[in-house]
Amino acid sequence: MSDLRDLMSDVTTDLAAVRWPSADELRGRVRRRRRRNLVAVAGAVIVVTAGATGLATAGGPPSPMPAAPPVSAAPVPVEIPRSMLLSPADVGAGPDSQIDGPDAFRPLQPDELTLCLTTNSSGLKLPQVPRFSVGVTLLLGTEASRPERPFVLAQQIHRYAGPDAVAVLRDLRSVVAACGIRTVTGEVTAAGGAKVAARVTHTWSIAAENFAGDDSVVVRHDVSAVDASTGRPLDGGGSELVAYVRVGDLVTRIVPRDQPLPELRKIAAQAGTRLCGASDPPC
Secondary structure (H helix, E strand, C coil), X not given: CHHHHHHHHHHHHHHXXXXXXXXXXXXXXXXXXXXXXXXXXXXXXXXXXXXXHHHHHHCCCCCCCCCCXXXXXXXXXCCCCHHHCCCHHHHCCCCCCEEEEEECCCCCCCHHHHHHHHHCCCCCCCCCCCCXXXXXXXXXXXXXXXXXXXXXXXXXEEECCHHHHHHHHHHXXXXXXXXXXXXEEEEEECHHHCEEEEEEEEEEEEEEECCCCCEEEEEEEEEEEEECCCCCEEEEEEEEEEEEEEECCEEEEEEECCCCHHHHHHHHHHHHHHHCCCCCCCC
């Protein structure tokens, strides 16, 4: 026990020799420690900021924000408004002419070349398939009162993919040039109603071109017939003119009743101007 008392006496003596700081000193030390911590934090922020700036400038100025993509123009619709067709007033037709219903993928039908395309073995064809088609048949008079020959004009408009639209008239020219002249034999009805063996000659040519729109062609189809036995000319021959006009991705085919070439060119040019309202690219 004496040893424990001696130890406690020594500890008491040592503690008495220790100088404890006053309350004011303790408050001062706390204030100084807070200031050092604030300085250290501020320094760390500066270092981090400088490092970020170095990263941004090491390879040059920081990349700008990517620009928003430009707003593209509204796509041209595939359908063709009926307002693009010739109107009765354009050709002096009656008010209730017949509108052909809209038809997707309806092919262009060059009826004036049918004989050549069906009898020729060289693979002549117009392979382009339209995306949309619409047509009209313009007639004289009204449904209640038609003349004996009411037909005035038929028109179809076809929309193609751009390259196909350009190819249509290019291929049409090639077909006309390849068709040239074809002679077939068969029976025709002569004057008085008798059937006569005949030689019928078909000739195809380009009557006019490059007069309207981005491209244009008038195809001429002439037909003549002679008696196969005597060579005597027979009735039943004649000529037809068919106009084609391309504006952008649109191609129109116009079949008149009997308009002369200058009049047909004028009508076709008017039709081409009207197509500007729906073509891609626009006029």
